[in-house]
Amino acid sequence: MSNMQRNFCSLVVEPYQPDFVIGIGKITLGETSRNNLQGNQKQQEKETLLQAACALLNSGGGLIRMEMKEEIQHPGEMGLDLEKALRELIQTLDLQTFFETRQHLKYFYIFVKSWSSGSLHGSPMARICSLSPSLYRRSGTSKWPMDSRAAFDFLKDKKEKAKHGLLNEGSSSNKIPRLAHQTISEPNSAFHVFQRDWLEFNETLPFPESQTIEFKQFSTRHIQEYVKSIIPEYISAFANTGGGYLFIGVDDRTKKVLGCSKDKVDPVSLNIVVQKEMSKLPIFHFCSSNAPISYSHKVINVLKMGELYGYVFVLKVEPFCCVVFSSAPNSWMVEEKKGIYPLTTEEWVRRMMDDDPDLPEAFESQLHLSESPPCCRPVYSRKGLEHKSDLQQHFFPVEPEHLRHAPEALWKELCKDHEGLEELIHQQLSPSSWGILIVSRSWAVDLNLQARQGVICDVLLIVHNNPPILFTVLREQETGGQDYCTHTAFTLKQKLVNMGGYTGRLCVLAKVLYLSPRSNAEPVEGSDSLINYPLSYNLADHQQMEALLQALVIVLLSFQCFLGDQLGSKVLNLLTAKQYEILSKNLHKSRELFIHGLPGSGKTVMAMKIMEKIRNVFHCESNKVLYICENQPLRDSISERKICQAVTRKTFMNYDFEEIEHIIIDEAQNFRSENGQWYLKAKNITQRKKDCPGILWIFLDYFQTSHLTDSGLPPFSAQYPREELNRVVRNADPIALYLQRTMQNIRENPPYNIPYESLQMLPEVEWVRGVSGSLKIEFLDLEAMVSYVTTKCKDFLKNGYSPKDIVVLFNTTDEMEKYQDKFLKEMRKRNTSQTNDAFINARHMFDSIRRFSGLERNIVFGISPWAATPAIYHSLLLCLASRANQHLYILNFLDRNPFIQDEIEVI
Structure with missing residues (x-):
């Protein structure tokens, strides 16, 4: 060991x-x-x-x-x-x-x-801390170990060259590149010596040590262990710096061949040792070649007066396209469940190179990786929405010399329901304390942990000149209360740093309080090991308090967005204030809720967040929570997150779902009662336990109703309690303007199956502006349409967009199946080296408007979105247009669309 x-x-x-x-x-x-x-x-x-x-x-x-x-x-x-x-x-x-x-x-x-x-x-810092990167380069006649900063610069240079195709992805040639300070004969002379079968004892080699040549003598004892110990570092150094030769058995001062006596070394065993060590060297590729290290080695006989005396070992290393390590980097992390562990080479490079992704113009940064702790992910919000500082001022304002309670309404409700709570909390404060008390029914649930029965509330105290303190208030003393409070405080501290990006010194102290006067303070297990933190961990001023509270905003309001699926990396978005307020509802008092949300107001995101909360509040596994939607792509997208069971309405009506306790329904306006009364079935399932009914939340948008049949929803007047999301946050300005006009057309000429009252939220719509994009409406024949889509897709892919950014939507599934092969054939015919793979696997880029409900893409092509029934034409257009974040192309067949004039007037 x-x-x-x-x-x-x-x-x-x-x-x-x-x-x-x-x-x-x-x-x-x-x-x-x-x-x-x-x-x-x-x-x-x-x-x-x-x-x-x-x-x-x-x-x-x-x-x-x-x-x-x-x-x-x-x-x-x-x-x-x-x-x-x-x-x-x-x-x-x-x-x-x-x-x-x-x-x-x-x-x-x-x-x-x-x-x-x-x-x-003033010096740039590496993304993570390391004891040693285990990376070497040649510097003059020496191998040079890189520190973390040098390793970061080296990796960054390799990554940039790979990005621009400047790395040699194939195997190197036999010829070592010459450097300016070397003579022409040196590399060639070394190569010629390498080709020889024998050398004379005390022969002077015709070249000195240099950047490409290193001389070493054999150790007097443990020769194989010596060779084994030095090879990894020299391989890394030469491979990372243009290649070179390692001669073992040559004096570095005199250049004389000394070798090693034949009775002290076994050439066969030495070759085996070298091959074994070479196979263990970690490498990392930024390029696509996945080529191994290119090297060769040789044991050359050393003759003395014509007789075999011993051996010289020579290792020839070719320059490597990417990165060669001498061993796995020596860097460590600790996690609650895994304990302390070393990073693998791949994980270390990924973390070292972690950088903010290139995001669409529609987003602005809330948290840069370049300014954050190592475990943070980038946080973005849609342009035009509140910055984290605005959200902090809205939810958690702090003012010097004032003590606030937030949220005020919850604090008053808890104090009213629990006599003595206010006095108990304020006993923990000094008369001069100022800052904020943030109260929650369960800070554990807020942090995506399971709630604990018996907890009246948790209170986070953030006041001047003190460290943050988390109080858990229980009715009476009970076993495990301190463990709960300690673990919640631990999780909060970790998330404030590793998710919220707080970079100051931070601790969160944990303390249990009891409302019952008969209870005494619970002793903390292991309390003899607790120690007071230094004064530097106190919140020294208003600026530190606001920085911490802004990190708290990210912890509470962030969610993993669909954008990360397109980028191939995890990025976080922030909820709007209204979304967070709805999600903060007391689920014990809001077991049924109808949420009416306009296109792009974040209904599906909220559906995912509330399912996470349900699991923690009610201590249930994912198989107890059911998500129901109308279409398969949305179902599949939710299923991948493994937070619930996800089914379509038709599947829901065909099975009993006896294990289900809670149901979330999304895009309910497009449900139908053709297979039975789904709403009554869902309500009966969630009310099986009369003493503790489950959750039934229904998300819908009547504006996007794409049929004329009975939806199965209760009458609008019976959809109570009800919340509204009227802030549209998804679409670029031209698309948002088109959505407004289309919604106005629906309001003026509503389909007969849409309640008139449901359309009255239009005057209250808030449109988030300031994001550029494009909207084009064209009238083409089929051949021109195919060419148009193919050309645009090629242009977008060449400009850095991914196939995951693009979708082509048809009016119906039948039309998609009828025409998509024509589009695919044209795409594959026009492929280039940049777009070949994208077009070969382009079938996932096609779908129908109805099936794509609830999803989104940066670029959307709508193919002939006409409807046989004029009453739902504008609703279908709204469904199509609201899927597009940045660029929308509506392509109509000239001879097919009976509502062309209406469309021209909209534009």
């Missing part, structure tokens, strides 16, 4: 703390004591400390706890070697940038702040 593995086994994540606390066992501290340590023990203790520090820096911060082997002569003194190692880890002389220390009883603590990207003292 290696030293690193032994040290790793001694790291323990300790329980009963609202923060990561890594115990590293007994450590010798103090300069005098450490100077008396033996070398191996000293190195092992240092490596153990560094692994714990690296894991915490990369995972949101926390504490390192070490038990002192003996009393320190000067309290607070670690030892110069440990301080130097920590400075090298963070690559700055100022330890207090990331570390603070405190001695408490027999323990010594290091408080670790989260690593964050950006710059430190």
Whole structure:
């Protein structure tokens, strides 16, 4: 077992703390004591400390706890070697940038702040912290180990070259590239020597050490172990810097061939060792070649007076297109469930290179990766919506010298229902406290954890000159209350840093309170190990408090959006204020709810979020929650998230679903009663438990009704309680204007199956403006239409769009099946190297307008969206147009559409 593995086994994540606390066992501290340590023990203790520090820096911060082997002569003194190692880890002389220390009883603590990207003292910082990148380059006649900053620059350069096709993706030629300071004969001379079968003992080689040539002598003992130990670093160095030769058995000063005596080395065994070590070297490709390291090696006989004396070993390494490591990078993380673990090479490179994706113009950044802790994901919102600072002011305003309660209505309701609550909370405050008390029925549920029975409320206290404190209020003392509060505080702290992007020093203290006067404060398990945080963890001013509250906004209002599916990476969006207010409802009091939302108002996103909340509030598994929609693509999209069972209406009507307790219905305006009364069935299922009925929330938009039959919905007057989403956040300006006019046409000429009252929300519509885009309406024959779509798709793909950004929608599934092959044939005929794969797999780009309800794309082509019945023509157009975020093309057959004049007037 290696030293690193032994040290790793001694790291323990300790329980009963609202923060990561890594115990590293007994450590010798103090300069005098450490100077008396033996070398191996000293190195092992240092490596153990560094692994714990690296894991915490990369995972949101926390504490390192070490038990002192003996009393320190000067309290607070670690030892110069440990301080130097920590400075090298963070690559700055100022330890207090990331570390603070405190001695408490027999323990010594290091408080670790989260690593964050950006710059430190004007120098750019790597995305994550590493003990060693395990990357080498040649510098003159030496191999040079890269530190984290150099490794980041090296990887960034390789990634950029791969992006622009500047990397040589094939195997290298035999000829080593010449460098300006070398003579022409040096590489050729080395190559000629490499081709020889024997060398003379004490022969002087005709070239010196250089950037492409390294001379080494054999170790006097353990020859195979010596070769095994040096090969990885030299392979990495040569492969990453133009290639080169490693000669083992040549004196580096005299260039004389010395070799190794034949009775001390076995050429066959040596070759096996080399091949084994080469096979273990990690590589990473930015290019598409996946080529292995190209190398060759040779054992050359050394003759002395015509007799075999020994051997010289030569390794020839070709320049590598991408990145070669000497071993997996030495970087660590810690997670609640996984504990402490080393990063793999692939994960390390991904995190090092993690960058903000190129997003459509419709979005603006709320949280940049370049300014965030390592675990953060980029956060964006639609242009025109509130910034995180606006949302913070709306939900969690702070004002110097004032103490606020938020949300005010919930605080008053809880104080009314629970006598003594207000007094109990305010007993925890000093008379001069100012800031904000944020109350929740369950902060656990807000953080996507399961609720705990018996909790009256959780209160987060954020006040000036104190660390944040989470209070859990129980009626009476009960077992496990402190564990619940501690775990909730731990999760909140982690999310504020690793999701919200807070970069200051942070802890969230946990405390349980009881309303019953008979209850005493519950003792905390392991409380003897708790320690006060340094004063630097207090919120020092108004600016720090607002920065923390803006991180809290991201934690509470963020969701993983469909945009990430198109980008191929996880990105977060923020809910609007109205969406968050609806989702914050008390589910015990809002078991049935109708949510009327206009096109692009975020109904499907809310449906997903409420299902997550249902699971946590009612402690139920995903098989207890049912999502019902009308079309299969939307069903499949929800199923992939594994938060519920997802079915279409027809499937719902064919089975009993005896295990289901809660039902969410989406796009309900397009449901039909042809297979039975789905609403009554859903209501009966959710009311099976009379004493504790389930949740039934129904999302709909009457404007998008695409049929004239009975929907099966209850009368509009019976759709109560009801909420409305009238803020349209999805579409670019030209498309939004088209939607407004189309909705006005529907309102003026509504289909007879749409309740007139449901269309009265139109005057209250809020349109988010400021996003450019395009809208084109063309009248073409079939051949011209096929050519038009193909040409546009090629242009979009060449300009960086993905096939996942594009959809071609037909009026019906029958029309899609009739015409899509003509489009596919033309696309494949016109493919180029940039679009070939996209067009070959383009069948997923086609669907019908009705089947695509509830989904969205940046680019939408609508093919002849005419309806046989004039009454639903504009509703069908609305369904089509509302799917498009940026670019919308409506293509009509000249001889097919009886409503062309209406369409021209809309434009």
